[in-house]
Amino acid sequence: MSRIGKKPVELPKGVSASVSGQTVEVKGPKGSRSFTATDDVTLALDGNAITVTPRGSSKRARAQWGMTRTMVANLATGVSEGFKKELEIQGVGYRAAMQGNVLKLSLGYSHEVNFEVPAGVTVTTPKQTEIVVEGIDQQVVGQVASNIREWRAPEPYKGKGIRYKGEFIFRKEGKKK
Template sequence: MSRIGRQPIAVPSGVTATIANGVFSVKGPRGELSVPYNQALNISNDNGQILVTRPSDRQEHRALHGLTRTLVANAVKGVSDGYTINLELRGVGYRARLAGRNLELTIGFSHPVVIEPPAGVTFTVPEPTRIDVSGIDKQLVGQVAANVRKVRKPDAYHGKGVRFVGEQISLKAGKAGATGGKGKK
């Protein structure tokens, strides 16, 4: 049996879950999410715990078991706590600011880059070199954060650009590293 799929999901107080017609819906203090799932699987909600079970050990059921449980758990956590991904800007003169709901990045181009958040995602800029992407849908928050990072990926030689907080960038040696730091004789 799937180790992830068989784990029960605890439903926090203030969160209500409904299961109908192949759609798992959850409503909480931060909002409401719906997760479609394969109807071959069975999702049950009893005594504040959600269980996902599969009908057989066939390959397709085993593959869907852990996936469905994880998607349901992400929805429950999203409507109760939400998700936040932190980004940082590295580079001289690189900064971010909010213009209404939009994020305006000054990151070495001749013009500022403006990013408009989709519905359900918010940007906050606690410092000019830090960006927080927040929302209730884990997949959407991650995709928006990846799109912000894609505007100016970290440079392989200096490490300048937009990166996730704590992300390690392995820097290349450059011209001097090719000869071990010594010039030609």
């Protein structure tokens, strides 16, 4: 039995949902999103909560049960609060700045890196060494943050690079004489 799947998804204040067949559409103050579940689960709207139940006892149906419930919960969270990833830049001369819809990164290369921000995501730079990625879709926010981090992942000797806020970088000892 899925411990996650058993719990109904409570909709926060200001969020409305509609279920039609296998599709859930959620509307809130930040926007609207929809998700289409597989045929292995049944979706039902009970007042202010959405419940997910498996259609059988197969391994796939039980796996889809918890995953579908989490996807619906992420829809509700996204349209009410949104998702946020914070990145830190460490290194001498490394900095970031927003210019319109383009994130300009100086990361020690011979050129500046121009990162085009996709639609549905907001990127801000409160400081030159901080990047905040926000949006209503958790997958897109995480992917954009990962793509930015790829430009200069933190290295283990000096710790220079782009890292998630609070991320621990395992440090290595350098050469010995």
